[in-house]
Amino acid sequence: MNARTYFIQIKKNAQKCIWLDILIEDNKGIMQDPAFKNDGFLIERLKSETAELEQEKSRCLKQNEQIKAFIMSLKIRKDIKDVLxxxxxxxxxIKEIADIMFLSIGYINQLIRRGLNMVDEIMN
Structure with a gap:
């Protein structure tokens, strides 16, 4: 697996964490809705589903932390780690990163390419 494929999977995992959070909040909102208060079957089903979603979110967040630790452990420049x-x-x-780091968009793109190339070298 090359670095680009690896980081695409990382990005998908981060997106999954966000979707899980949205689903959890939606379920909690439905459970608190007075219109569904007397529907015991629905409420129990939502509680069960929400518990499963929270477990999956926990795994997802743990994986993100492991990936972040992996990136931080790499022997590459700090600015490249930060961009990744x-x-x-x-x-x-990209524009948000440029604004956060006070760097040009072109330079941010260059740091991402360098970072991916360096991770490729490390992984192979």
Whole structure:
């Protein structure tokens, strides 16, 4: 597996965490809705589903932390690590990263390419 494929999977995992959070909040909102208060079957089903979603979210967040630790352990420059984390774990857009780091969009793209190339070298 190359670094690009690996980081695409990382990004998908981060997106999954966000969707799980949305689903959990939706379920909690439905359970608190007075219109469904007397529907014991629905409430129990939502409680069960929410518990499963929370477990999956916990696994997802743990995986993100492991990936972040992996990136931080790499023997590469800190700015490259920061860009990789912002882009693939925190799901920031290139412009957002440039604004956060006070760097140009072109330079952020260059740091991402360098980071992916360096991770490729480390992984192979």
């Amino acid at each position: 984390i912002l882009r693939f774990i925190q799901l920031k857009k």
